[in-house]
Amino acid sequence: MSSDLHDNAVPTEPITETQQAIIEDFQFLDDWTERYQYLIQLGRELPPFPEDKQIEANRLHGCQARVWFLAELRQGRLFFQATSDAAIVSGLIALLLKVYSGRTPDEIQTATPAFIEEIGLAQHLSPNRTNGLFSMIARIQAEAAAHGSGAQAGDVP
Secondary structure (H helix, E strand, O other): OOOOOOOOOOOOOOHHHHHHHHHHHHHOOOOHHHHHHHHHHHHHOOOOOOHHHOOHHHEOOOOOOOEEEEEEEEOOEEEEEEEEOOHHHHHHHHHHHHHHOOEOHHHHHHOOOHHHHHHOHHHHOOHHHHHHHHHHHHHHHHHHHHHOOOOOOOOOO
16 A cells, blocks of 8 residues: 555554543543533544545445545554544544554554543443444454564555
């Protein structure tokens, strides 16, 4: 895959610290109305997803909303880009990209998405959105498994 992904940032902190920062951000919000608004805002801040990549081959199934997903391995790290036609789902994507994009496959495979339980996402999302969230995590994990354990033959220089 060519280097289409916009966010080349390599996280400097461990996944656990990124998750803790998300938990702390959500703790400042008083109720789920505010938390949903925060998710929507995060989704609005996603980098643009190329329209020519919004094709069936890049569509992530298992979500009620339409979600397009790209993964690219560069220099031993996986970078993700995704978008959705639903505002809250876009916010969920933003959270997942914050946690996982720019990480090594091994980091991704060994990380438990503890922030989901800690902030109460699974309890406050509709069953369809919860299924979609876990479908996105499964895809991220599958990409990590496909490229894990030092597999760098497909790296883009």
